[in-house]
Amino acid sequence: MSIYLEFAKQAFRQRFIYRLNAYMMIVSSFLGLLILISVWKALYAGKTEVNGITYENMLQFLVLNMAIQSLIRSRIGQKIGERVENGAISLDLIRPITLKGYFLADQIGENVFGFLFSTLPAAAAAALLWGFAVPGEPFRFPLFVISLLLGIALMNQINYLFGLLAIWLKTAFFINFITGAVISLFAGSFVPLWFYPEPLYKISLLLPFHLVSFQPIAIYLGKKTLTEAGLIIGGQLVWMLLLLGLEKWMWRRAQTHIDVFGG
Amino acid sequence: MDYFPLYGQFVKMKLKGMAQFRGPFWIITLSKASLWTVEVCLIWILVDRFQSIAGWGPYEVLLLYGLNLASYALAGFFFYHPFTYLPRRIQTGEFDEILTKPLNPFLYLLSREFSTGYFSNLGVALTVMMVCIRKLELSMDPGNLLFLVLTLLGGALIQASLFIFTSVPAFWMVQNNSLVSLVFDLKEFVRYPLTAYHWTIQILLTLVLPFAFINFYPAQHLLGKAGEGVLQPGVPLLTPLVGIVLFLGAYAFWKFGITRYRSTGS
Numbered sequence: 001m002s003i004y005l006e007f008a009k010q011a012f013r014q015r016f017i018y019r020l021n022a023y024m025m026i027v028s029s030f031l032g033l034l035i036l037i038s039v040w041k042a043l044y045a046g047k048t049e050v051n052g053i054t055y056e057n058m059l060q061f062l063v064l065n066m067a068i069q070s071l072i073r074s075r076i077g078q079k080i081g082e083r084v085e086n087g088a089i090s091l092d093l094i095r096p097i098t099l100k101g102y103f104l105a106d107q108i109g110e111n112v113f114g115f116l117f118s119t120l121p122a123a124a125a126a127a128l129l130w131g132f133a134v135p136g137e138p139f140r141f142p143l144f145v146i147s148l149l150l151g152i153a154l155m156n157q158i159n160y161l162f163g164l165l166a167i168w169l170k171t172a173f174f175i176n177f178i179t180g181a182v183i184s185l186f187a188g189s190f191v192p193l194w195f196y197p198e199p200l201y202k203i204s205l206l207l208p209f210h211l212v213s214f215q216p217i218a219i220y221l222g223k224k225t226l227t228e229a230g231l232i233i234g235g236q237l238v239w240m241l242l243l244l245g246l247e248k249w250m251w252r253r254a255q256t257h258i259d260v261f262g263g
Numbered sequence: 264m265d266y267f268p269l270y271g272q273f274v275k276m277k278l279k280g281m282a283q284f285r286g287p288f289w290i291i292t293l294s295k296a297s298l299w300t301v302e303v304c305l306i307w308i309l310v311d312r313f314q315s316i317a318g319w320g321p322y323e324v325l326l327l328y329g330l331n332l333a334s335y336a337l338a339g340f341f342f343y344h345p346f347t348y349l350p351r352r353i354q355t356g357e358f359d360e361i362l363t364k365p366l367n368p369f370l371y372l373l374s375r376e377f378s379t380g381y382f383s384n385l386g387v388a389l390t391v392m393m394v395c396i397r398k399l400e401l402s403m404d405p406g407n408l409l410f411l412v413l414t415l416l417g418g419a420l421i422q423a424s425l426f427i428f429t430s431v432p433a434f435w436m437v438q439n440n441s442l443v444s445l446v447f448d449l450k451e452f453v454r455y456p457l458t459a460y461h462w463t464i465q466i467l468l469t470l471v472l473p474f475a476f477i478n479f480y481p482a483q484h485l486l487g488k489a490g491e492g493v494l495q496p497g498v499p500l501l502t503p504l505v506g507i508v509l510f511l512g513a514y515a516f517w518k519f520g521i522t523r524y525r526s527t528g529s
Contacts, residue, residue, distance in 0.1 A: 024441035028448045035451050042459035043313040050313060171287040174294035181298040184305060191305050195312045 022117055029066060029122035036062050037130070051194050058192075060133060060221055063126045065189055068148065068213050070119040071111050072155040076103045077163030077179055081172030089167070104156055111152075135220060143229045147216040150236040155212045157243045158183075164247070167254045188214035194223075208239040269366075270374035277377045288379070295383040303328060303391055306454070317459040323486055324455060326395040330478035331453060333388035334418030336381040342423040343381075345372035346430035347443070353433055353524075362521075369517060401485055413503045414481040420506030421477050425450070427513035431520040450474050473509065476502045 037059065044055040080103065083089045092099045126132075135141050162179045166172045184190055186209040193204055193214055204210050211232065219229045306328060310321040319327075352358040361368050396403060403411075429443040449472055457465050457479045468475045483489050484499030 021441040024445050028441070028445050031445070031448050032451065038460050038464070039316065039455050042316045042455070043309070045317075047313070169287075169290055171290060173287070173291050177291075177294040177298045181294070181301045184298070185301045191309045195309065197308065200308075 025114075025118040026121045029070075029119045030125060033062060033066050033122060033126055036066075037126075053192070053194050057221060057223075059130055061192060061217055063123050063130075063132060064217050064220060065213065066126075067115065067119045067123040068151075068217065069189065070114045071148070072152050072213055073111055073114070074107055074156045074159040075176075076100075076107055076156050077159040077161075077175045078172065079103050080160060080163035081166035081175045084163075084166040085170075085172045100160065103160075107156065108152075135222060137222075137226065139226055140219065140222065140229070143226065143233065144216055144220040147211075147219055147229065147233050147236060148213075150233060150240065151212045151216050154208060154236060154240055154243070157240065157247070158208065158212070161243060161247060161250065164250050164254065167250075167257060183209055183212075186210065187212055208243065211236045211239060270370055273374035274377045277379060291380070292383045295380070296387050299332065299384060299387040303387070317456045318488075319456045322395045322398045323482070325391055326399070326482050326485070327456065327478045328454060329388045329392035329395060330414065330418060330482060331388075331450075332384055333392065334415050334477055335422050336384035336388060337415060337419035338422035338426065339381040339384065340378055341373050342426040344376035344378045346426040348376075349430040350433040350440075368521070369514070399486070407485065410481070410484070410500075417503035417506030418477040418481075420510040421473065421502075424506075424509040424513035427510075427517055431513075431516050434520040434524040446472070453478055473505050476505045 040055065040058050040062065044050070044058070048054065080089075080099075083092060083099075135144070159179055162175055162182075163172075165178075166175065186204045186207050188194075188196070188204060188210050189212075193201055193210055196204065215224070215232045215236075218224050219232065224232065303325060306324060307321045310316055310319070310324050314320070316324060349358070352361070358368075361371060364371060395401075401407070425446060429446050432442060449468075452460065452464065452468055453474045457468060457475050460468075465475075468479075480499040481502050489499060
């Protein structure tokens, strides 16, 4: 009898830890949001708007941004970099496309899980607490969704290209740091681009990173007209094509580069 | 305690090993440093655009950042590897092997797993602090300098205690990563002045999880802002004491964890 009790205890414990982990993830997401909201509230103290952005706009931005960040997370660069480091890449050189597709599918599955069970509940709680507005114009929301999907594709592509750098740098450890640095600086997800000093703002617009999550959110919040939203989506498509071309070129260079080392 | 020279040897070995791989070490150090530098720039941009947060200007907020990052780096050298990888060591049975050695497992792990990855954090943090001290025209007389050093050591002990406290539950449950991330998420609060938050959070970060001692209270003292905030006895000078008390508590918790530990049998 006691052995069955032990089984039951084990089963309960596993369930419990798993559940606890899931709840903790939601709490973590919510905490992160609470910190940001407190900070922005303190920043806006005694101000109605800064650069045309009100505190209410910023609240919406933070909640949306948190939910979206979990969807655009990408570790593809890290994965491909590790394969370069341990030499598995030489096998992949024959079929680069399938490997990328596999990583992409894996990443999307992971992100959707994180979104549904961690950031979405936290965002819903925040929306209940602080209120949340849905775009009024009927076309705005579909445009936002299209630009968000393209943003996810862009992010993974960018990440992948950073991962390929491991072929030349001989290590994969740098990837997350470099990608993180470049994206935080130019993507406008930690400090929205509205608040950037002019020179940095101009540079950011010339690079693809602002199209990943900042511009889709700007479309949602009505900070862009529908025409501008169309232009953003066009820009995302152009960048996507450019980066796919860059990937092809890098692979070609990589092949000769790896040949030099005798495979 | 006669083992101390031996522990020193372990650390030396690590440093020598690092010198061997010069190429990647520099790439890694620079890429990490670039990430912290970007963070610093963004905090500056944000606070500068809004002029201040809770009455703290951009360089004052960056002083908080520097104190936090520097003490984290000091703790990270010795405590990151031994304690963040503890669950994995327990799972693989490597920890059992450590227990059979005739050395104190705590000190042994500390010295064998010395991490060389924190020079970039420390470099950026000290640079940021120096720039802030210059810009804010803080006088660095011997008294203030001693205060700063003691604060960093105390802060490092607080950060080290965090690594230990969050890892010990691995002796009982296999997965503790959510607990670790939760505690470290809470630490994100101290990037900005404590007075920016609701009073309940101020109390939480002073009395329950004393993260505010890492940077906020010492910075208050240095900037002559003492007296703001909910909890204001003469706390700025308590950082080293809080660090020591917390660290002793963490070590006792670790000891307790080991006595209750039964191998996974792998």
